Amino acid sequence: xxxxxxxxxxxxxxxxxxxxxxxxxxxxxxxxxxxxxxxxxxxxxxxxxxxxxxxxxxxxxxxxxxxxxxxxxxxxxxxxxxxxxxxxxxxxxxxxxxxxxxxxxxxxxxxxxxxxxxxxxxxxxxxxxxxxxxxxxxxxxxxxxxxxxxxxxxxxxxxxxxxxxxxxxxxxxxxxxxxxxxxxxxxxxxxxxxxxxxxxxxxxxxxxxxxxxxxxxxxxxxxxxxxxxxxxxxxxxxxxxxxxxxxxxxxxxxxxxxxxxxxxxxxxxxxxxxxxxxxxxxxxxxx
Amino acid sequence: xxxxxxxxxxxxxxxxxxxxxxxxxxxxxxxxxxxxxxxxxxxxxxxxxxxxxxxxxxxxxxxxxxxxxxxxxxxxxxxxxxxxxxxxxxxxxxxxxxxxxxxxxxxxxxxxxxxxxxxxxxxxxxxxxxxxxxxxxxxxxxxxxxxxxxxxxxxxxxxxxxxxxxxxxxxxxxxxxxxxxxxxxxxxxxxxxxxxxxxxxxxxxxxxxxxxxxxxxxxxxxxxxxxxxxxxxxxxxxxxxxxxxxxxxxxxxxxxxxxxxxxxxxxxxxxxxxxxxxxxxxxxxxxxxxxxxxxxxxxxxxxxxxxxxxxxxxxxxxxxxxxxxxxxxxxxxxxxxxxxxxxxxxxxxxxxxxxxxxxxxxxxxxxxxxxxxxxxxxxxxxxxxxxxxxxxxxxxxxxxxxxxxxxxxxxxxxxxxxxxxxxxxxxxxx
Numbered sequence: 001x002x003x004x005x006x007x008x009x010x011x012x013x014x015x016x017x018x019x020x021x022x023x024x025x026x027x028x029x030x031x032x033x034x035x036x037x038x039x040x041x042x043x044x045x046x047x048x049x050x051x052x053x054x055x056x057x058x059x060x061x062x063x064x065x066x067x068x069x070x071x072x073x074x075x076x077x078x079x080x081x082x083x084x085x086x087x088x089x090x091x092x093x094x095x096x097x098x099x100x101x102x103x104x105x106x107x108x109x110x111x112x113x114x115x116x117x118x119x120x121x122x123x124x125x126x127x128x129x130x131x132x133x134x135x136x137x138x139x140x141x142x143x144x145x146x147x148x149x150x151x152x153x154x155x156x157x158x159x160x161x162x163x164x165x166x167x168x169x170x171x172x173x174x175x176x177x178x179x180x181x182x183x184x185x186x187x188x189x190x191x192x193x194x195x196x197x198x199x200x201x202x203x204x205x206x207x208x209x210x211x212x213x214x215x216x217x218x219x220x221x222x223x224x225x226x227x228x229x230x231x232x233x234x235x236x237x238x239x240x241x242x243x244x245x246x247x248x249x250x251x252x253x254x255x256x257x258x259x260x261x262x263x264x265x266x267x268x269x270x271x272x273x274x275x276x277x278x279x280x281x282x283x284x285x286x287x
Numbered sequence: 288x289x290x291x292x293x294x295x296x297x298x299x300x301x302x303x304x305x306x307x308x309x310x311x312x313x314x315x316x317x318x319x320x321x322x323x324x325x326x327x328x329x330x331x332x333x334x335x336x337x338x339x340x341x342x343x344x345x346x347x348x349x350x351x352x353x354x355x356x357x358x359x360x361x362x363x364x365x366x367x368x369x370x371x372x373x374x375x376x377x378x379x380x381x382x383x384x385x386x387x388x389x390x391x392x393x394x395x396x397x398x399x400x401x402x403x404x405x406x407x408x409x410x411x412x413x414x415x416x417x418x419x420x421x422x423x424x425x426x427x428x429x430x431x432x433x434x435x436x437x438x439x440x441x442x443x444x445x446x447x448x449x450x451x452x453x454x455x456x457x458x459x460x461x462x463x464x465x466x467x468x469x470x471x472x473x474x475x476x477x478x479x480x481x482x483x484x485x486x487x488x489x490x491x492x493x494x495x496x497x498x499x500x501x502x503x504x505x506x507x508x509x510x511x512x513x514x515x516x517x518x519x520x521x522x523x524x525x526x527x528x529x530x531x532x533x534x535x536x537x538x539x540x541x542x543x544x545x546x547x548x549x550x551x552x553x554x555x556x557x558x559x560x561x562x563x564x565x566x567x568x569x570x571x572x573x574x575x576x577x578x579x580x581x582x583x584x585x586x587x588x589x590x591x592x593x594x595x596x597x598x599x600x601x602x603x604x605x606x607x608x609x610x611x612x613x614x615x616x617x618x619x620x621x622x623x624x625x626x627x628x629x630x631x632x633x634x635x636x637x638x639x640x641x642x643x644x645x646x647x648x649x650x651x652x653x654x655x656x657x658x659x660x661x662x663x664x665x666x667x668x669x670x671x672x673x674x675x676x677x678x679x680x681x682x683x684x685x686x687x688x689x690x691x692x693x694x695x696x697x698x699x700x701x702x703x704x705x706x707x708x709x710x711x712x713x714x715x716x717x
Contacts, residue, residue, distance in 0.1 A: 287328045
């Protein structure tokens with residue numbers, strides 16, 4: 001009985017799947033799928049390497065400091081970094097005094113209340129504060145940005161496929177859409193005339209749907225003046241801020257990697273000893 | 288239970304004797320995983336994975352309890368509380384990454400454990416009850432893992448919850464009210480998050496309870512072995528301790544090396560970037576995909592594309608969506624009937640030439656294809672592949688296996704485990 005019912009159920013499910021298979025194939029022949037403009041013109045992240053790549057990689061403190069400068073002078077005008085506190089900047093190699101000064105000098109102040117009247121007010125940031133957001137709320141952010149919402153950047157390198165390479169590519173990826181061709185030599189506007197970038201958006205083939213609300217943030221060399229004398233080329237700034245945002249998303253990466261090596265070393269010894277006792281105990285038993 | 292030659296627990300000191308007379312817990316442990324449990328001497332490394340699954344559960348419970356001390360089950364605070372754990376709690380990043388990857392590794396070892404059972408016929412008499420309890424554990428694990436994935440309240444958490452609870456709305460008539468009852472609202476929200484957290488904390492202990500039954504049931508007939516031949520004499524067995532405790536210790540070391548390598552050096556490899564975006568009910572991700580361990584079932588769900596009805600009348604009896612849901616649950620529930628579908632008296636796939644062919648060239652490739660296609664967007668090529676693979680999956684268990692058991696001529700079995708070990712070698716696997 002069990003086998004008879006099973007046979008019928010199996011016949012039903014497999015039969016419906018094969019019917020579905022026929023249906024899928026017929027549909028595919030009748031109405032072949034049209035390649036989408038995203039499938040043809042969306043680009044994979046550019047190749048870029050960082051000091052923190054790989055299981056031995058460590059953050060380049062100088063680069064993180066330069067990246068912070070790019071963030072604070074360029075990105076912070078629109079993008080929040082809500083999960084990072086000023087005190088965390090000590091990990092970038094700043095002293096306690098420098099962190100205090102950084103917090104105090106931050107362009108946006110921290111929402112507070114007037115201690116005398118209780119009215120809403122703002123005060124300068126202290127190291128314990130999280131980085132203040134440039135807009136008071138989502139409505140204000142959208143109102144100032146043509147109804148687009150600049151995402152918080154605290155986790156951006158973990159929240160996008162490709163991570164830091166994605167951020168780097170996106171920052172450098174703005175192109176002129178007129179006459180734009182992909183590697184196969186196909187011209188976008190000839191293949192997909194209806195895909196012209198709408199007004200208020202900007203063409204960027206590294207963005208998922210090719211049209212991004214953010215205008216190119218890094219527009220010229222020396223847009224930021226680095227304190228360590230590094231030449232601030234566009235690529236340099238994009239690389240530095242991508243490294244900084246990787247740190248913002250994963251501040252414990254160095255602890256994680258060094259703990260990983262210690263754990264692996266311990267386990268290697270443990271496993272060798274376990275293997276030796278296994279062999280010793282089984283020495284007299286054929287198995 | 289067990290074999291007459293099993294060693295007996297003999298308490299040595301006064302204290303152990305005193306305890307043994309009042310609560311013989313050490314005796315229980317001795318007979319369960321000590322020298323008092325005789326085990327076939329010829330187990331291969333596939334037999335390590337039961338113990339490893341137990342270790343994985345302990346890792347999940349220990350890390351989970353610590354996470355729950357810092358987690359905050361609130362739609363406004365859950366996402367940030369997880370980030371608080373990652374950034375500000377001492378070694379919180381380790382506990383969280385271990386828990387996150389521990390779930391994946393729990394499924395990896397359980398899948399290998401199930402594979403072992405399927406190939407070596409561990410589900411056959413007299414071990415049906417062990418198998419039934421095992422499938423129950425698997426279902427409980429899936430429920431626990433799903434609810435755990437919702438807790439960080441990221442985009443995939445939210446939309447995964449939306450999709451999975453949506454399965455219930457496929458049930459005719461009562462579907463939508465039932466879904467709202469389960470969620471405590473029209474969409475996943477605070478009520479759903481709270482109850483998911485509560486159940487996510489509860490279910491692991493239910494799993495632990497069913498594991499005790501699983502091991503109890505195992506100790507009635509004793510462990511199976513790669514030849515599938517029953518234990519006949521004392522020569523066929525060795526005491527669990529020290530023989531298999533030593534071997535499991537080595538297996539544990541290897542398992543932990545893989546686990547640590549992923550947890551510390553590629554902790555987000557098995558996850559999805561979208562879950563680092565806070566849940567937003569107003570913005571649907573481009574592709575909603577479950578965690579990798581659910582992908583084969585997700586592929587089966589999506590493979591049903593035509594309604595079942597009376598031809599030429601337009602009357603639909605079972606819509607495609609409902610059929611997909613039924614098939615997805617059916618693909619697991621059919622495992623409950625496996626001991627009665629595979630009627631061959633030979634347990635081990637080693638001695639079943641026809642079974643082995645369908646197993647290696649049919650079932651395993653189909654499961655791999657389903658896992659791969661489950662994570663792909665619904666383009667024609669992936670739908671076609673998953674439809675073929677899913678059709679074979681059902682046919683394999685429900686049609687092919689009963690027929691194969693009937694017509695197959697098994698290879699000659701060794702007379703005993705000892706003969707298989709010391710005499711002629713096992714026939715090579717296909």
